[in-house]
Amino acid sequence: xxxxxxxxxxxGWRIWRVTGGGLRATVWDTPWPPRERFxxxxxxxxxxxxxxxxxxxxxxxxxxxxxxxxxxKRREDAEQLAREKVDxxxxxxxxxxxxxxVIETELGFRAERAYPYDLVLLGGSDELARxxxxxxxxxxxxxxxxVPLHSGGG
Amino acid sequence: xxxxxxxxxxxxxEPAEEPVPAPLPLPEPAQEPxxx
Numbered sequence: 700x701x702x703x704x705x706x707x708x709x710x711g712w713r714i715w716r717v718t719g720g721g722l723r724a725t726v727w728d729t730p731w732p733p734r735e736r737f738x739x740x741x742x743x744x745x746x747x748x749x750x751x752x753x754x755x756x757x758x759x760x761x762x763x764x765x766x767x768x769x770x771x772k773r774r775e776d777a778e779q780l781a782r783e784k785v786d787x788x789x790x791x792x793x794x795x796x797x798x799x800x801v802i803e804t805e806l807g808f809r810a811e812r813a814y815p816y817d818l819v820l821l822g823g824s825d826e827l828a829r830x831x832x833x834x835x836x837x838x839x840x841x842x843x844x845x846v847p848l849h850s851g852g853g
Numbered sequence: 854x855x856x857x858x859x860x861x862x863x864x865x866x867e868p869a870e871e872p873v874p875a876p877l878p879l880p881e882p883a884q885e886p887x888x889x
Contacts, residue, residue: 705866726855736873762860769855780855798866805858814873836874 708796710816711770711808712777717789717820717827721834725784733834737813741766760802760809767802767809770795776806778845781821785845789827793818793837821845 715722715731722731731737739759743766760767771777774792781790799811815837820828822844832839 705864706868708866708868708872734874734876736871762863769857771855771857776855796872798868798871800863801866802863803861805861807855807857809857809860812871814871816872 708798709801709803709808709810710794711772711797711810712774712792713768713770713795714777714781714784715791715793715815715818716784717791717823717831721831722791722815725780725790731815734836737768739767739809739811739813758800759811760800762802765809767811768795768797768813769807769809770797770813771807773806781845782847785821785847789823790821790845791815791818791823791831791839792821 714725716725716728717723720730721733723729724731741757741759741761741764743764757764757766771780777792781792784790794816796814796816797808797810797812801811802809815835817838818831818835818840820831820839820841823831823841825841828839828841
């Protein structure tokens with residue numbers, strides 16, 4: 700996928716952790732509230748990511764920083780990350796709409812604003828899928844759990 | 854952080870309508886019984 704029409708959001712692929720409260724980012728554990736635009740902010744320079752200290756002064760994403768909502772261009776890359784992150788929680792792989800300031804990179808995007816486009820729950824129940832579908836108002840389906848990359852055995 | 858490679862370009866995307874669903878309507882307040 701690539702960025703084209705400046706009036707249309709870019710669509711990339713990413714993963715979320717699915718908890719009883721909904722979707723959360725897998726790296727920073729940031730909640731993605733249902734039916735709300737997710738706005739990126741930069742916390743570089745904060746003493747700790749959970750601090751209430753004001754974020755750094757620049758708008759996210761900044762070309763010289765690592766901030767922003769991350770997404771891949773290829774589904775396979777998101778699925779690979781899901782296999783790295785699997786630890787018993789349900790993982791959602793899906794497309795995400797990205798807009799505002801968007802930095803296109805070799806393999807993906809960093810964006811200012813985002814909202815899920817559709818989701819596949821790896822290992823989630825049909826009941827959980829139904830609830831996430833209702834709360835987030837996006838298509839949600841289920842699939843077998845992701846297989847960890849380091850599952851041991853032969 | 855996921856490895857998404859080096860930046861290629863920066864763009865501004867301002868959709869006419871943001872792809873965010875409307876909030877769920879608040880539930881109706883429970884009707885209190887009216888004395889006869």
